[in-house]
Amino acid sequence: MVNPLRSISGQTRVVGIIGDPVAHSRSPAMHNAAFAALKLDWVYVPFPVASRDVAEAVAAVRALGLAGLNVTVPHKEAVLPHCDTLTPLARRVGAVNTIVNRDGRLLGDNTDVYGFAQTLRGARLRMRGRHAIVLGAGGAARAVLAALAESGAARITLANRTPARAQALAARFRGARIHVVRLDALDDASLLADAALLVNTTSAALAGSDLPPIAYDATPARCQFVDLLYGHSTPFLSSAQRANRQTADGAAMLLHQGARAFSLWTGRRAPLAVMRAALAA
Numbered sequence: 001m002v003n004p005l006r007s008i009s010g011q012t013r014v015v016g017i018i019g020d021p022v023a024h025s026r027s028p029a030m031h032n033a034a035f036a037a038l039k040l041d042w043v044y045v046p047f048p049v050a051s052r053d054v055a056e057a058v059a060a061v062r063a064l065g066l067a068g069l070n071v072t073v074p075h076k077e078a079v080l081p082h083c084d085t086l087t088p089l090a091r092r093v094g095a096v097n098t099i100v101n102r103d104g105r106l107l108g109d110n111t112d113v114y115g116f117a118q119t120l121r122g123a124r125l126r127m128r129g130r131h132a133i134v135l136g137a138g139g140a141a142r143a144v145l146a147a148l149a150e151s152g153a154a155r156i157t158l159a160n161r162t163p164a165r166a167q168a169l170a171a172r173f174r175g176a177r178i179h180v181v182r183l184d185a186l187d188d189a190s191l192l193a194d195a196a197l198l199v200n201t202t203s204a205a206l207a208g209s210d211l212p213p214i215a216y217d218a219t220p221a222r223c224q225f226v227d228l229l230y231g232h233s234t235p236f237l238s239s240a241q242r243a244n245r246q247t248a249d250g251a252a253m254l255l256h257q258g259a260r261a262f263s264l265w266t267g268r269r270a271p272l273a274v275m276r277a278a279l280a281a
């Protein structure tokens, strides 16, 4: 537990997260625990920022001398034009989740891609030459597609309620073999028969709505199911569990994207065990 009476001084480095909403975010607990564990005089603060205020919020990083920011829903795409430079990865993904203030110049990066790649590693899943199915084509799907494209997956099926949106996203990852289908096509057993991975990036569960039927039993017995949501038991994962498939939620992605952001800001190796425990608390 972080001491709420810790002293803040003129030396204290400040980082934070902008999003709407951010009150529920576990990132402050995770990062403040890491700062405490490494005895770093740093603090991580949640900043609720409405969409109309994104440009001013990013400019405030310079004005207030913040060391950096995390960016979460719904601002990951909106902050792009307000950064001074982007990493090639952030540019390719089209989303920034981490800003680093380098002497007043703001570098936009994307550590979600690493976070998702670590999720696959944690599940001991090698995607090279294999077939992945991604549900959803919104902001959260971007990092997943980038990580899968880098993983050497032979084929990616991108399933979305609105296929046109998936087509537009697929065009961003030219080079990866992405095939777009409607979300309700996933009840077709033949589509799932060689899938090594299904990833749910949709916000359907948050909205309390059900996904269309999916042929869970048609997947190979060792198929891995991942839902990016964290702290929710989603119908997607519970259905996969009923079919005796391996499942993982978004905890590993959250942990590892945070660990990489921590290292970018502080130059220190992130204390993973401390951060994992803070997330679980």
Ligand code: ATR
Pocket (backbone or CB within 6 Å): 073, 135, 136, 137, 138, 139, 140, 141, 160, 161, 162, 165, 183, 201, 202, 203, 204, 207, 209, 210, 211
């Ligand atoms: P995020 O940044 O969290 O990905 P988003 O950009 O609003 O949020 O994208 C939400 C994704 O969940 C989209 O793929 C959306 O499908 P559409 O592109 O058709 O809108 C999907 N989604 C949201 N609610 C859904 C529902 N009830 N059923 C199926 N898909 C849903």
